[in-house]
Amino acid sequence: xxxxxLYPDEPDPVRVLRPDGASDIFLTGDHAGRAIPRRLGQxxxxxxxxxxxxxxxxxxxxxxxxxxxxLDATAxxxxxxxxxxxxxxxxxxxxxxxxVSEYTRVPGNEGLTDADRAARVAAIFTPxxxxxxxxxxxxxxxxxxxxAMHSFTPSFKGERREMQVGVLFHKDVRMANVxxxxxxxxxxxxxxxxxPYAITDDSDxxxxxxxxxxxLVHVEIEIRQDLIADEAGQAAWAARFARLLAVTNTxxxxxxx
Numbered sequence: 600x601x602x603x604x605l606y607p608d609e610p611d612p613v614r615v616l617r618p619d620g621a622s623d624i625f626l627t628g629d630h631a632g633r634a635i636p637r638r639l640g641q642x643x644x645x646x647x648x649x650x651x652x653x654x655x656x657x658x659x660x661x662x663x664x665x666x667x668x669x670l671d672a673t674a675x676x677x678x679x680x681x682x683x684x685x686x687x688x689x690x691x692x693x694x695x696x697x698x699v700s701e702y703t704r705v706p707g708n709e710g711l712t713d714a715d716r717a718a719r720v721a722a723i724f725t726p727x728x729x730x731x732x733x734x735x736x737x738x739x740x741x742x743x744x745x746x747a748m749h750s751f752t753p754s755f756k757g758e759r760r761e762m763q764v765g766v767l768f769h770k771d772v773r774m775a776n777v778x779x780x781x782x783x784x785x786x787x788x789x790x791x792x793x794x795p796y797a798i799t800d801d802s803d804x805x806x807x808x809x810x811x812x813x814x815l816v817h818v819e820i821e822i823r824q825d826l827i828a829d830e831a832g833q834a835a836w837a838a839r840f841a842r843l844l845a846v847t848n849t850x851x852x853x854x855x856x
Contacts, residue, residue, distance in 0.1 A: 604722040610634050612723040613730045614676040616664060622672035623742045623848055627731060628663045629687040629805055630656035630749060632678035636722065642682055642707030652752035653700035654680045658827030659750040665837030670844065673734060677727045684719040686727050687805050701756060731809055744774060744848060745810035745817035750824045751795050763826055765791035767819035769798040770811055773856050774818040777847045795821065816856050
């Protein structure tokens with residue numbers, strides 16, 4: 600593994616859990632890691648910033664790992680920081696390699712040449728999405744519910760977000776509607792519908808490409824990061840979603856979805 604960017608001893612861009620998982624649920628984590636290729640010199644971003652939400656989706660790797668185990672579900676996790684390349688953005692978009700994230704300047708993303716961008720795509724973006732495609736191809740003819748796992752910061756540009764969890768959707772609302780009903784029925788949550796973000800064709804890549812593109816029933820989940828910053832929170836939310844996704848699957852199956 601090199602592609603001219605990664606050294607052989609650096610992390611593989613893709614981590615797959617339970618590739619032969621029995622569950623109908625198929626999990627992805629576009630922002631599950633915060634590694635930076637050594638050749639990029641940490642992009643000029645201070646260590647203090649690399650632990651923040653601008654670099655990765657805090658806590659979502661731990662939730663997804665546990666959820667994969669509880670459900671016996673295949674999970675595909677991306678290991679590198681969204682600051683190097685955001686794997687939920689088309690590589691041609693400016694947001695794929697941002698020069699500013701929230702208020703933080705990313706000097707290593709300024710003045711990138713076509714070759715610089717292509718190296719990141721080849722080393723990180725393409726292997727991640729190719730692995731998702733291959734795993735989904737292998738499930739052809741098998742029932743699959745695509746669940747994109749993300750987390751969101753409690754405060755963005757000074758605005759506090761009180762809700763604990765968001766359910767994101769776009770053209771197909773079948774799974775989202777069931778998840779919204781179940782989460783609201785929990786009684787202890789503020790639940791957002793297409794909050795704090797919404798899936799669109801020009802702001803998201805994974806769901807439009809892998810789920811909508813194949814006609815898979817799907818949903819994107821956002822969990823507030825302060826709730827899953829430690830192992831206890833990750834375990835609690837994984838257990839909650841294991842229970843709710845099992846019910847969702849049953850309801851959708853009964854509805855012929």
